[in-house]
Amino acid sequence: MDNIRISIDSELCTLCGQCVAVCPRGIIELTPDSARIKNPDRCMLCGHCKSVCPVDAPQIHALNMGEFEPIPGPEKNPEPDDLLSFFRSRRSTRIYKKDAVPLNLLDKMVQAGRFAPTGGNRQPVRYTILHTPEMIEKTRTLTHQYLADEADKILETAEQHKTTGVPLPPRFGVRMGYAPLWKSMGKNYRKGKDLLFHFAPAVAVLHADPDISSPFCADIGLAAMQMVLMAQSLGLGTCFCGFLVTAINNCPELKTALKIPTENNAVLCFMIGYPDIAYLRMVSRQPGLINYL
Numbered sequence: 007m008d009n010i011r012i013s014i015d016s017e018l019c020t021l022c023g024q025c026v027a028v029c030p031r032g033i034i035e036l037t038p039d040s041a042r043i044k045n046p047d048r049c050m051l052c053g054h055c056k057s058v059c060p061v062d063a064p065q066i067h068a069l070n071m072g073e074f075e076p077i078p079g080p081e082k083n084p085e086p087d088d089l090l091s092f093f094r095s096r097r098s099t100r101i102y103k104k105d106a107v108p109l110n111l112l113d114k115m116v117q118a119g120r121f122a123p124t125g126g127n128r129q130p131v132r133y134t135i136l137h138t139p140e141m142i143e144k145t146r147t148l149t150h151q152y153l154a155d156e157a158d159k160i161l162e163t164a165e166q167h168k169t170t171g172v173p174l175p176p177r178f179g180v181r182m183g184y185a186p187l188w189k190s191m192g193k194n195y196r197k198g199k200d201l202l203f204h205f206a207p208a209v210a211v212l213h214a215d216p217d218i219s220s221p222f223c224a225d226i227g228l229a230a231m232q233m234v235l236m237a238q239s240l241g242l243g244t245c246f247c248g249f250l251v252t253a254i255n256n257c258p259e260l261k262t263a264l265k266i267p268t269e270n271n272a273v274l275c276f277m278i279g280y281p282d283i284a285y286l287r288m289v290s291r292q293p294g295l296i297n298y299l
């Protein structure tokens with residue numbers, strides 16, 4: 007049984023055929039006695055067969071079958087307008103209370119991330135959660151150091167371009183725009199202003215090995231948003247931190263300090279903490295730029 011990832015319990019199967027219809031890989035067939043997995047090695051372990059089976063005949067040995075809990079009825083769904091209000095009420099938090107975020111709440115956020123869809127159900131997302139003052143401080147110091155060094159290099163390149171006409175590297179303008187801020191962030195911190203983490207007590211880093219899944223950036227985006235919305239439901243605030251992503255992917259020392267495997271790319275990082283400010287009004291955004299075709 008050890009090597010069998012998935013099988014159908016023929017004693018339970020009623021031949022209703024729903025697992026055959028729902029399997030995205032088309033690897034289930036009906037035999038006169040029972041449904042049968044034609045090629046278990048091609049199963050992507052999405053669990054659709056088990057989720058729809060009225061008698062729970064599919065046995066997915068490769069998964070924790072205890073997690074296949076009943077789906078609550080539609081009466082438990084949030085009302086569409088309430089859900090939209092919830093989405094519209096989320097704002098990036100840049101003012102945090104000092105209070106630590108309990109580990110069980112951080113874990114609840116990770117649970118929310120785990121259940122986001124991923125391309126081919128490959129589940130490449132890895133979560134690194136910084137939650138101790140020491141780790142946050144170490145990360146902040148290394149990030150400031152990297153960004154200040156990078157800013158110096160950018161300004162040097164700009165100067166060389168001005169004096170000798172050396173062509174600028176691609177997308178230089180974007181990095182040039184950040185250079186003055188990057189240069190000043192460390193100094194600001196020493197003066198009591200944290201423009202990197204805004205003194206958030208926890209930071210999440212979502213990363214993946216690009217070789218596991220080509221849409222890994224999309225996978226991470228979806229997981230991150232579910233985490234952020236879970237945080238909001240837990241009374242926590244969050245704010246994405248693009249500068250930390252840049253630093254992790256370009257500064258090996260920082261990647262090592264965060265115990266992120268060399269081959270992994272960080273895609274999204276966000277601060278987490280209890281907001282020390284209340285938002286009273288929702289925001290206006292561009293109208294949806296839509297083509298209904």
Ligand SMILES: Cc1cc2nc3c(=O)[nH]c(=O)nc-3n(C[C@H](O)[C@H](O)[C@H](O)COP(=O)(O)O)c2cc1C
Binds near residue numbers: 097099100245248
């Ligand atoms: C990928 C990404 C990176 C971001 N990086 C930063 C950042 O480094 N620092 C920051 O203060 N906000 C950052 N933000 C937050 C955006 O500025 C913010 O989402 C946007 O202004 C809209 O405001 P709202 O989130 O409050 O609705 C980032 C947002 C995203 C999606």
